Amino acid sequence: MKIAEALQQMVARLDSADLCFGHGTDNPSDEAFYLIYGLLGIDFTDEQAMLRELSAAEEALLEVALKRRINERVPTAYLVGRAWFAGHEFYCDERALVPRSPIAELIGGSFEPLLAEPAGKVLDLCTGGGSIGIATALLWPNCEVDLADISADALALAKKNIALHNLGGRVRVLESDLFDGIDGRYELIVSNPPYVPLQEYNELPAEFVREPSLGLISDDDGLQIPLKILRDSVDHLSADGILVMEVGYSHSQLSERLSNVPLLWLEFEQGGEGVLALTARQLQQYREQFK
Numbered sequence: 001m002k003i004a005e006a007l008q009q010m011v012a013r014l015d016s017a018d019l020c021f022g023h024g025t026d027n028p029s030d031e032a033f034y035l036i037y038g039l040l041g042i043d044f045t046d047e048q049a050m051l052r053e054l055s056a057a058e059e060a061l062l063e064v065a066l067k068r069r070i071n072e073r074v075p076t077a078y079l080v081g082r083a084w085f086a087g088h089e090f091y092c093d094e095r096a097l098v099p100r101s102p103i104a105e106l107i108g109g110s111f112e113p114l115l116a117e118p119a120g121k122v123l124d125l126c127t128g129g130g131s132i133g134i135a136t137a138l139l140w141p142n143c144e145v146d147l148a149d150i151s152a153d154a155l156a157l158a159k160k161n162i163a164l165h166n167l168g169g170r171v172r173v174l175e176s177d178l179f180d181g182i183d184g185r186y187e188l189i190v191s192n193p194p195y196v197p198l199q200e201y202n203e204l205p206a207e208f209v210r211e212p213s214l215g216l217i218s219d220d221d222g223l224q225i226p227l228k229i230l231r232d233s234v235d236h237l238s239a240d241g242i243l244v245m246e247v248g249y250s251h252s253q254l255s256e257r258l259s260n261v262p263l264l265w266l267e268f269e270q271g272g273e274g275v276l277a278l279t280a281r282q283l284q285q286y287r288e289q290f291k
């Protein structure tokens with residue numbers, strides 16, 4: 001069977017399997033392409049590969065992966081072991097969430113107009129496998145980036161990604177419960193923390209349950225961790241620094257809770273919502289509200 005034929009068959013099977021697409025792709029065609037090209041290690045731009053004949057071993061490999069995708073609801077990024085974020089490749093496995101934050105678009109736009117110039121020091125808080133911080137380090141060749149997470153497992157994956165991009169000289173990992181283990185100040189703190197209320201977590205499609213729950217669930221209607229980050233960021237920002245934080249669909253809850261705070265909700269052309277920006281001065285001014 002040629003790859004093009006295998007792709008067609010896989011799209012049909014994915015399409016009829018009532019799956020949730022939301023871990024790097026949003027439709028069966030892209031998912032099948034990702035699975036086949038990703039698992040076989042083919043460059044995604046190689047259109048000629050479509051005409052190549054699959055070996056029996058390759059067909060068997062794809063069949064096993066497809067069955068796991070359909071029957072066990074394993075996200076394709078975990079099956080392939082790789083994810084692409086902000087145009088860069090990352091190792092990806094069950095130790096951290098599949099990278100998919102709309103913050104990728106901000107990185108693509110150099111965080112303009114939020115920052116007028118590249119940040120010298122950046123903290124990626126709740127970094128998971130490190131994709132946001134590493135993509136930011138790749139954007140700004142002179143900046144130093146700290147990747148912080150409470151999960152030693154996630155940080156082990158982040159270390160692999162630092163090595164993949166040869167960034168050991170200026171990107172490091174910090175095991176820390178939010179800011180507990182963080183010293184110093186940053187011009188940019190960027191964070192995609194857990195923000196899913198427990199009740200909603202229990203209703204999520206099975207694909208999400210494949211991800212570490214530590215990366216998703218936050219108490220107090222999903223707001224406990226985001227509020228702590230809002231409260232404590234100012235102690236770790238330079239005077240002109242900014243916080244960029246994703247709270248996804250919990251943004252309406254947060255806006256309601258903080259109705260006196262001028263939260264700046266960013267807009268995205270490539271999809272996504274619930275990412276806010278606040279300056280260090282605003283974080284200081286409204287600090288009492290974040291308690």
Ligand SMILES: C[S@@+](CC[C@H](N)C(=O)[O-])C[C@H]1O[C@@H](n2cnc3c(N)ncnc32)[C@H](O)[C@@H]1O
Binds near residue numbers: 097100128129130194
């Ligand atoms: C939504 S995931 C985001 C991962 C990554 N930043 C991304 O965008 O793909 C949240 C991460 O926060 C980490 N986390 C949860 N509670 C934490 C805490 N109290 N302090 C630091 N990190 C925490 C989890 O281990 C998880 O890796």
